[in-house]
Each structure stands twice: as C-alpha cells, then as structure tokens.
Amino acid sequence: MTRPDKVHIREVGPRDGFQNEPEHIPTDDKVRLIDALGRSGFTRIEVASFVRPDVIPQLSDGVEVLNRIDVPDDVRLMVLVPNSKGLDNALKVREKFHDAAIFVSASETHNKKNVNRAIADTMADNDVMAERIRSEGLGCAAVIATSFGCPYEGKVEMDQVLSIAERFAEAGATEVGFGDTTGMCNPAYARDFFAAALQRLPGVEVTAHFHNTRGQGLANAYAALEAGCTSFESSFGELGGCPVPKGSTGNIATEDLVSMFHEMNVDTGIDLPSVIEAAREAQHVLGRTLTSHSLIAGPIDWHLQSA
Template identity: 85%
Template sequence: MTRPQRVQIREVGPRDGFQNEPEHIPTDDKVRLINALGRAGFTRIEVASFVRPDVIPQLADGVEVLSRIDVPDETKLMVLVPNSKGLDNALKVRDKFHEVAIFVSASETHNKKNVNRTVDETMADNDVMAKRIVVEGLDCAAVIATSFGCPFEGKVDLTRVLDLAERFAEAGATEIGFGDTTGMCNPAYASEFFAAALDRLPGVEVTAHFHNTRGQGLANAYAALEAGCASFESSFGELGGCPVPAGSTGNIATEDLVSMFHEMGVETGLDLPRVIEAAREAQTVLGRKLTSHSIVAGPIEWASSLR
C-alpha cells in the first residue's frame, strides 16, 4: 500500500475532549475555542453530543454552541448521538450541522457499561438511525469503540470488529471510525488492522482514532498511515479519554499529529502554529497544563541555512 500524501483530520476536542473535563467550561469559551480551530483550517470538527444533560452536563449547551460558533463555510460540523431519542433531539436543529456519528463498542462489557445496552440492542437502533440520517441528507459516520482491545474482556477479535463495520456500511454509513478507546493498540497491530479494514471496506472512508493512554498514539497513527489510512481523529491539547474505566487518558494531541505528518511531507491543510495557539488557549481556559508536546516546544523551525 502506498503511503497517502494527504490526510484528513477531524478535530474532536470540543466534544470528545470537553466531555471529560470535570469543571464547567463556559459556553463563551467553547465558542471562542471552536472558532479558533476553524481559523486553523479544520474542515471537520466534532462539536456536540445529544445525550441526556444529567449524564454529560458539560455538553448540555450543545445547541447554543452550534448556534453561536462562526467557522468557515467549508467546515463540516459533526454531532454524536447515542440512540434514537438523541437523534430526535439533534434533528430539531439539523440545519446547524452536517454529519452525525453513531456508535457501538465491539466489546459487550464496555458497551453495557457505556450505554447500558447489549451490542445487538445498540446495533438494531443504529440500523434505524443510519437510514434516518441518510434520508435527512446528512453524512452518517459510525464509530466502533474498543476496536483494538477492551479493558474488561482483553483482545477483541478483528473479524468481529470488521463484521460490525460492514453492517454499519450496509445501513448507510459512509465513514467508519475505529477507536482505540483505552489505548490498547500497538503499531504492529495497527498496521495489520488497517490493512484488513481498508481491504474489507472498499468505498468507505476508514478513520483511525487513537488514544495516547500508554504513549503509543503517534506510533499507531504512523503505522495506520503506512497501511494506507488517510483519515484521522485527534484532540487539541491531548484532551479527552474514556470515562469507562478510570485512567484511560486522552486522545492523540492534534498539534503533535499534525507536526509529525508535516515533517514527513504529508499534507493536512492545517495551519500548525494556529492549531498550537488554539491548544495553548484551551490550556488557559482550563487553568492547567495540558500534555501535548507541541504546546511546549512549538513547531519545528528549520534554520534557513540548513535547508
């Protein structure tokens, strides 16, 4: 497989990242940070989740955020819905976004702990939602959590994950994201996994979503790229993580991922200094140091005499 020379990166910090923050983030700050990401060149941003506010109070202002943000016209906004009730609520403001993400865990135990349903129950609802999303003229993206391993069940069978992906595609999903939800992947398996996924899902956008829980996130992204993957998700400042179980820390830092790709000659369409600036601003808003490397080091600046 030839290494892609250009990749797409969806910024998921405003949803996947913010939802794990224990302190309330004011709506004004969320809007300001999302606008900054838009100015950095992102054409895909995950903005909100239509879940019960008592479950994730941090995202209870999702409709207001969607109504107030001001990003370039070419920026596609994504929302995540956990079930048909969430989709009903999202469609009340369907003019505010372009993509809808539905999801399931490949692991029965994680799925039960996450959404209190079996995998079969979740997929039955997902089949219905995917068709509704397509009818609404919106892009349907599906996400399979614990694709690379489960903290409760251990190894997750690759065939099981790809069977779920194929079912999503048959229901109408045009993008399938594979989540390393608790950071259990390694580069060798990432290479094997994405080679198999790309072979099994022709015509479907295959997206890698790695967490840096055990420090292997960038290495896994590199392995996925080498296997032919050209679509990634990441979170500025390395925000995020999985609340089930505790200790599953954040996503790959977007600015670190972009820095690596740019140094490899892989185009992203993103303005790295502006991505770093947005991450540093998030650090200020949250009042604590974030864990990405590029926040501290900044982009690589090669002396002109050495070029």
C-alpha cells in the same frame, strides 16, 4: 503500498475532549475555541453530542454552541447521537450541522456499561438511525469504540470489529471510525488492522482514532498511514480520553499529529501554529497544564542554525 501524501484530520476536542473535563467550561469559551479551530484549516470538527444532560453535563449547551459558532463554510460539523431519542433532538437543529455519528462498542461488556444495552440492541437502533440520518440529507458516520481492546474483556478479535463495521456500511454509513478507546493498540496491530479494514470496506472512509494512554498513539497513527489510512481524528491539547483505564490520558494531540505528518511531507491542510495557539488558549481556560508535546516544545523551526 505507497504512503499517502495527504490526509484528513477531524478535530474532536470540542466533543470528545470537553466531555471529560471535571470543571464547567463556559459556553463563551467553547464558542471562541471552536471558532479558532475553524480558522486553523480544519475542514471537519466534531462539536456536540446529544446525550442526556445529566449523563454528560459538560455538553448540555450543545445546541447553543451550534447556534453561536462562526466557522468557515467549508468546515463540516459533526454531532454524536447515542440513540433515537438523541437523534430526535439533534434533528431539531438539523440545519446547524452536516454529519451525524452513531456508535457502538466492539465488546459486549463495555457496550452494556456505556449505553446500558447489548450490542445487538444498539445495532438495531443504529440501523434505524442510519436510515433517518441519510433521509435528512446528512452524512452518516459510524464509530466503533474499544476496537483494539476492552478494559473488561481484554483482546477484541479483529473479525468481530470488522463484521460490525460491515454492518454499519450496509446500513448506509459512508465513514467508519475505529476507536482505541482504552489505548490498547500497538503499531504492528494497527498496520495489520487498517490494511484489513481498507480491504473489507471498499468505498467506505476508514478513520483511525487513537488514544495516547500508553504513549503509542502517534506510532499507531504512523502505522495506520503506512497501511493506507488517510482519515484521522485527534484532539487539540491531548484533551479527552476514557475514564475507565487506570492512568488514562487523552486522545493523541492534534498538534502532535499534524507536526508529525508535516515533518513527513504529508499534507493536512492545517496551520500548525494556529492549532498550538488554540491549545494554549484551552490550557488557559481550563486552568491546568495540557500534555501535548508540540504545545510544550513548539513547532520545529528549521531556520534555526545549530551552534
């Protein structure tokens, strides 16, 4: 297969990243950071989740954030909805976003611990939500967590994950994202997995979402690209991550992913220095050092002459 020369990247830091922060992030800062990301060339940003405020207090201001952000008109905004009640709340501000994401874990134990339901019950609710989302004229995306391994059950079989993905597609999801929630994927498996996913999900946008817990995030993204994947998710500053695995870090850093793709002459449409600046500002807001390599080292300057 010819390597794709253009990819789409969704920035998920404002949802997947912020929700894991232990300290309260002021709404003003969230709005300012999302606006900066929106001016960095992203055409897709995940901005909020309609979960119970007592479960994820960091995202309790989601409606205010949606009402106040000011991003270019070509930026598609996504929200995450955990269940039908969450969708009810999201649809109250339906005009403020373009896509809604529904989700499930690929492993039974993780799904029960995450949403307190069996996979079968979650998927039954997802079928109903997918129809409602589409009836509202919104884009319906689906996310499968623990697609590459579960901290409780270990290996998750590829066919199990792809069967869930096929059910999402049958329900009307036009995009299915596969999450390496616990950082258990490796490049060889990523290549085989995304080759199989693209074959089994014709007409569906297949999205790769890797975490960098064991340092293989960018290598996995490269392997997915080599398999033909053109849709990725990442988080500026390497924010986010799953709180379950010991030593868990965040998602792969957007600025590192963009830097790698640009060095490979793969177009992202994203301005790398702007993303690095947004990550630097997030570092200031959070009051701690973030871990992305591009934030620390900066972009490569090919105009510099070696001594």
